[in-house]
Amino acid sequence: EGGISREQYIEKVATEIEEKLPAVFELDRIRRQLGEITPTAVVLLQELERFNNLISKMKISVATLQRALAGEVGMSAELDEIAKALFNGQIPGSWRRLAPDTLKSLGNWIAHFERRFEQYSTWIEKGEPAVMWLSGLHIPE
Numbered sequence: 001e002g003g004i005s006r007e008q009y010i011e012k013v014a015t016e017i018e019e020k021l022p023a024v025f026e027l028d029r030i031r032r033q034l035g036e037i038t039p040t041a042v043v044l045l046q047e048l049e050r051f052n053n054l055i056s057k058m059k060i061s062v063a064t065l066q067r068a069l070a071g072e073v074g075m076s077a078e079l080d081e082i083a084k085a086l087f088n089g090q091i092p093g094s095w096r097r098l099a100p101d102t103l104k105s106l107g108n109w110i111a112h113f114e115r116r117f118e119q120y121s122t123w124i125e126k127g128e129p130a131v132m133w134l135s136g137l138h139i140p141e
Contacts, residue, residue, distance in 0.1 A: 006087060011069050013086045013106075018062045020110060022117050024052040030124055040128050047137055048120060054098040054113075061094060100137075 004012070025048045034041045061082050068075045068083075075083075078094055085092040089106045091099070102109060119133055 007069050010083050010086050011066060014062045014065050014069075017058065017086075017110060018066075020114060021055060021059055021062070024055050025120065025124070027052070033124070038128075043137075044120070044123055044128075050098070051116065051120060054095065057098055058095055061092065 027045065027048055030048065031037070031045060034044075037045075061079070064073060065079050065082050065086075067073045068079050082092040082094065084090075086106065091102070091104070091106055091109050096102075099109075099113075102112070104112060115133075116137075119129070123129055
């Protein structure tokens with residue numbers, strides 16, 4: 001008695017993730033800010049585009065899942081898969097397809113996601129880093 005239901009737990013995890021999601025990067029503004037497009041600037045812009053796709057997918061799916069849990073919209077197969085993944089501490093497949101391959105649990109993956117965001121933000125604000133965290137890139141090539 002006193003425990004929370006599966007739906008309440010999923011709702012809690014979804015809310016925690018939603019609160020950590022940043023706004024997408026403004027690629028046009030960043031492109032103008034960079035001025036000359038160097039090879040590393042191309043890498044940054046490609047990284048940001050991929051990261052934006054992931055942020056957008058996460059925002060839409062978490063918001064829609066919360067609406068489905070509240071009974072406002074139907075629970076599709078994709079939303080059910082996301083709910084199961086969040087409940088089990090795993091990365092939903094629809095997010096995994098937009099992110100680098102990993103064996104991380106959901107919690108560790110979210111922490112990694114936040115570190116990637118910090119690396120990109122610092123790169124934009126302070127210029128190309130002297131040391132690059134390669135595993136923080138989408139495709140470290």
